[in-house]
Amino acid sequence: MADPMRIRAQAAGDKTTVRVLMSHEMETGQRKDSAGKTIPAWFIQEVTAAHNGKEVMTAQWGPSVAKNPFMQFVVKGAKAGDKITVSWVDNKGDKRTDEATVS
Amino acid sequence: MTKQRFTLAAAVLALATTGAAWAQKSAADGIAEYRKMLEDGNPAELFEMKGQELWKQKRGPKNASLESCDLGKGPGVVKGAFVELPRYFADTQKVQDLETRLVSCMEMLQGFNAAEIAKTPFGRGEMANVTALATWIAAESRGMRFNLPQGHGEEQKSYEIGKRAFFYRGGPMDFSCASCHGVDGQRIRMQDLPNLTKNPGDGIGFAAWPAYRVSNGQMWSMQLRLNDCFRQQRFPYPGFGSEATVALGTYMGVNAKGAESIAPAIKR
Numbered sequence: 001m002a003d004p005m006r007i008r009a010q011a012a013g014d015k016t017t018v019r020v021l022m023s024h025e026m027e028t029g030q031r032k033d034s035a036g037k038t039i040p041a042w043f044i045q046e047v048t049a050a051h052n053g054k055e056v057m058t059a060q061w062g063p064s065v066a067k068n069p070f071m072q073f074v075v076k077g078a079k080a081g082d083k084i085t086v087s088w089v090d091n092k093g094d095k096r097t098d099e100a101t102v103s
Numbered sequence: 104m105t106k107q108r109f110t111l112a113a114a115v116l117a118l119a120t121t122g123a124a125w126a127q128k129s130a131a132d133g134i135a136e137y138r139k140m141l142e143d144g145n146p147a148e149l150f151e152m153k154g155q156e157l158w159k160q161k162r163g164p165k166n167a168s169l170e171s172c173d174l175g176k177g178p179g180v181v182k183g184a185f186v187e188l189p190r191y192f193a194d195t196q197k198v199q200d201l202e203t204r205l206v207s208c209m210e211m212l213q214g215f216n217a218a219e220i221a222k223t224p225f226g227r228g229e230m231a232n233v234t235a236l237a238t239w240i241a242a243e244s245r246g247m248r249f250n251l252p253q254g255h256g257e258e259q260k261s262y263e264i265g266k267r268a269f270f271y272r273g274g275p276m277d278f279s280c281a282s283c284h285g286v287d288g289q290r291i292r293m294q295d296l297p298n299l300t301k302n303p304g305d306g307i308g309f310a311a312w313p314a315y316r317v318s319n320g321q322m323w324s325m326q327l328r329l330n331d332c333f334r335q336q337r338f339p340y341p342g343f344g345s346e347a348t349v350a351l352g353t354y355m356g357v358n359a360k361g362a363e364s365i366a367p368a369i370k371r
Contacts, residue, residue: 006148023149067320070144 007100009075009084016078016102018049020071020086028063043091044069050085051075078102131295138369147238147315147367150322154239157232163213172208174201174240185244186364189353191255198261200352201237202326203344209233221343225327230343234324238313241366248363249310251356258353261346265354268347269299278336280351284308294371299355306365309355314368322367325352 003023010017022044029041041063049057056075078084080102087097158169158181174184175192189200195207210217215229223230253259272279283289284299297303303310313324323331329348333341341348 003149004152006152019144021144021146021148023146066317068146068149070146072144 002094002096005086005088005096005098007084007086007098009078009082009100009102011078011080011102014077016075016082016084018073018075018084018086018100022069022071022088022096024068024088024090026063026065026067026069030063041091044088045091046089047071048087049073049075050087051078052082053085130293134293134295134371137371141317141369145315145367145369146320147242147313147322147369150235150238150313150315151242151367152239153232154235154237154242157236158239163209163215165212165214167212167214169205169208169212169236172205172212174204174208181240181243183244183247185241185366186247186249187251189258189261189349189356190252191257191261198257198349198353200325200344200349201240202233202324203349205233205236205240206344225324225330226321234313234322234327237324238322238367241313241364244364245366246363248361249356249359251353251360253357261350261353262357264346265350265352268351269354274337276337278338280332280336282336299358302359302362305363306368307362309352309359310362310364311366311368311370313366314370316370318371323370 005023006021008019010019024044025042026044027039027042029038031039033039043063043065044061047057047059047061048055057073059071061069075084082102083099084102085097085099087095089095161168171178173179173192173194174181175187175190176184185201188204189198191198192204192207194211197203199207206215206217206220209215209220209229220229220233225231225234251258253262269280270285272282279285281300283291283296287298289296289298297308299308309325312328313322314328315322326343326348329351330340330343333339
């Protein structure tokens with residue numbers, strides 16, 4: 001089971017800056033363990049963000065994104081009290097969705 | 104003609120100074136700038152969240168939470184505890200740092216086997232939980248200033264042992280902690296090394312750990328930080344929570360009196 005994300009959404013004028021910290025190993029598939037065996041790739045493949053249920057962004061990620069990734073984006077028109085939902089799906093099919101309220 | 108030559112000389116001089124300023128910026132300032140950029144999304148927060156959950160969660164053979172754990176300021180008091188550790192605890196009759204105290208609480212309250220946890224490598228099993236708990240507890244004291252108690256005889260003894268250990272030279276390289284951390288202005292590769300024989304300033308040295316290390320994606324507690332210092336000196340690994348490591352913590356913590364804690368910090 002995946003650990004929760006930390007999402008902060010701060011409104012300024014008609015723009016809301018959303019900052020997301022995700023907890024994920026982001027294994028590239030290039031590394032070897034102490035026994036010399038390749039550690040299988042394990043990374044977030046798709047990230048989606050929604051504003052009050054309406055999708056505002058999708059991103060396709062690969063193995064080059066760092067461990068415990070940080071993502072920041074701006075949503076136009078989001079106001080204080082609105083809901084921002086962020087979800088990710090990794091290459092093993094594991095997924096996680098978390099919600100934050102714009103402040 | 105003379106005037107023209109003068110202007111040219113001035114231009115060359117101006118160029119030289121900007122060049123020097125630029126070269127200076129690319130070292131320590133560059134790293135500081137990099138840390139500043141990363142601070143906004145410090146993954147240590149993920150460990151903080153985990154630690155906060157673990158504190159309240161009923162776990163272990165006794166199915167109990169850690170909420171009545173005494174970190175030195177009374178049972179269950181978390182805020183401000185970090186900046187007063189290591190200190191003497193009457194129930195264990197030992198000077199303990201944050202991590203060894205947590206392990207004691209996990210044994211006394213939750214029924215975990217302290218010796219088992221101490222043997223677990225960093226980042227695995229219950230040891231990973233100890234690190235997460237330590238991260239959260241440190242975060243609860245962020246912005247507060249170090250003020251370790253030195254009233255008890257054992258605390259004074261711990262400081263003296265720490266001082267001895269800090270200056271003790273040995274190993275194949277004849278190193279001591281003081282070889283790198285005994286004077287101002289030292290560095291390793293491009294990292295500035297704090298002088299730990301005095302207060303190195305706010306958020307430097309003892310006041311910055313636990314910290315998240317970006318280069319390996321790991322959360323490092325003070326015990327792991329010390330463990331790696333011993334490795335770099337080619338000393339044998341110290342046992343988790345051994346008297347020497349706690350004493351070094353007391354030595355650095357007392358020296359850092361008045362320094363502001365920024366833990367959990369973010370490191371290269």
